[in-house]
Amino acid sequence: MEFEFSVTQVHNKARTGRLVTPHGTVETPLFMPVGTQATVKGISNRELVEVGSQIVLANTYHLMLRPGPERIAGLGGLHGFTGYTGPWLTDSGGFQVMSLGHRRVISEEGVTFSNHLNGDRTLLTPERSITVQEQLGADIIMAFDECPPYPAERDYLEASLERTLRWLERSLAAKTRSDQALFGITQGGVEPDLRRASTLETIKFDLPGYAIGGLAVGEPKEKMIQAVELSTDILPPDRPRYLMGVGHPEDLVAGVALGVDMFDCVYPTRTxxxxxxxxxxxxxxxxxxxxxxxxxxxxxxxxxxxxxxxxxxxxxxxxxxxxxxxxxxxxxxxxxxxxxxxxxxxxxxxxxSYGEFARRFAARRWPAGEPAWFRQAMERAGVW
Known part of the structure; x- marks a missing residue:
């Protein structure tokens, strides 16, 4: 089955959609639970379905190290290995470029990690990331990227942005499976001109979907919202938009208002x-x-x-x-x-009635008055 996305309703910038994958059709906007080790910690597959999960995310870097992509592929990919038969999404390992900063060295070829399990040196390249994701068999896979920390020097942001684009090209060239949708990831930190440049260059690849990366890494909410709005204003309206690593309720309400379709985060289960x-x-x-x-x-x-x-x-x-x-x-x-x-x-x-929904949410969340960043997000979205 081909990957398809259609927008079903639009209210200002917010929209609902229907995303068709080989393992099921889902309704957007949606939140994706994170199953780093091919499991959402402590939650069974049946419980995931019962609470309303539609797509589950797994981590390429961690599954590459243990139990290994070859083993998972031999047991039917993530769907057969875990028994969760709905849609899966796998990240590329790019977030670990930042989160394991003390254990990695970045080069044009890729990222060399010091394996956190036994200390062995492990090279993850765009080609290796795509190969692993194809072995894992997720419905949606991500291009290998470099996620810079916050704060970061402008020179670093520019270099990582350009490297991410080159890695996207290599990721796309390495892809062989037609039953997986490859999403590109935009970067640029919270610098408006860099974020705009990254987004404009990334959409030239005409991909099935796009992710807004490099946010929710410590930047002020005002800057995150500005970057999200800039991104959704540029990204193609007929493709799904995925805001990576965002899971706080107020961020979801603001992100949806600005046109985001997909979110993921460890926040609910870790909390x-x-x-x-x-x-x-x-x-x-x-x-x-x-x-x-x-x-x-x-x-x-x-x-x-x-x-x-x-x-x-x-x-x-x-x-x-x-x-x-x-x-x-x-x-x-x-x-x-x-x-x-x-x-x-x-x-x-x-x-x-998204404006009314957002006002009710804000009144419960902040009885003394919503913060300026949230009000600005609603105003920019045109719902207040």
């Missing part, structure tokens, strides 16, 4: 493992003694298993006792929270 539950007002710290006698669910409006069956008091007991069930239930709830948020966003776009 759950730290004992926090996501709610409209922010986060509940369920390791706190204040909830030890609270009979209410995490969120009375939530339809997840944790909220339908357990109290804050019980979940606090599990967290404080170090029981893994508590952290699993919080992770499930947090995923469901973000999926419900995206479901509400899709309904609001379809009914032309």
């Amino acid at each position: 759950g493992r730290f004992g926090y539950a996501l709610v409209d007002e922010g986060r509940l710290n369920l390791s706190s003694a204040r909830y030890k006698d609270d009979p209410e669910p995490i969120d009375p409006a939530c339809d997840c298993y944790a909220c339908q069956n357990h109290s804050r008091a019980y979940l606090t007991h599990l967290v404080r006792a170090g029981e893994m069930l508590g952290l699993r239930l919080l992770s499930l709830h947090n995923l469901r929270y973000l999926h419900r948020l995206m479901e509400e966003a899709r309904r609001a776009i379809a009914t032309g």
Whole structure:
């Protein structure tokens, strides 16, 4: 089946869409849980489906090291190996260029890592990244890129931008499977002219989809929003737009308003493992003694298993006792929270009421008034 994307509804810059992949059709905008080691930590495949997950992300670098792409390919790729038969997306390993900065050396050929498992030297090139991703068999694969940190000197940003474009060309040349969609990744940090140049050069490759990379790495929210708006204004309207590494609820609401279709982040599950539950007002710290006698669910409006069956008091007991069930239930709830948020966003776009949806969200999130960056995002999106 060919990869297809169609926009179904538009409200100012926000839009809904339908993304067809070889392993299923999904509705956008959507949030993708991160399964770094081919698993979303502590969550079963059945639970992923039950909470509303549509695409799961896996990590090329980590799976290349363990258990190895050849083993996964021999067992049916990610779909056969894991038993999760819905769409998969694999990153390229480019984020590890930044996150493992103390363990890597960048050259034109690629990136040499000091293997975090045993210290061996491992070379990851655009060609190797694509080969590994083809062995993993994801529906959507990413071009190898260099994700610069924040802050970074302008000279470094320019060099990494140009290198990412050359690596994109090599990634595309290395691709052999017709049943996988290769997305390009734009860079340029938060420098408007560099971000614009990267985006304009990347779309010349006429790819099935595009990712906005190099954001949510420590930059101020105002600068992130400016870079997102600049990017979505340039990216082709008939291709999916993926904002990489973004998962805070307020960032999703702002990103959707500006025309983003896809998001991913470890935030909901990592936050759950730290004992926090996501709610409209922010986060509940369920390791706190204040909830030890609270009979209410995490969120009375939530339809997840944790909220339908357990109290804050019980979940606090599990967290404080170090029981893994508590952290699993919080992770499930947090995923469901973000999926419900995206479901509400899709309904609001379809009914032309995204502004009202965003105002309700902001009123719950910030009773004393929304921050300037969020208000500016809504104004630039034309919904306020």
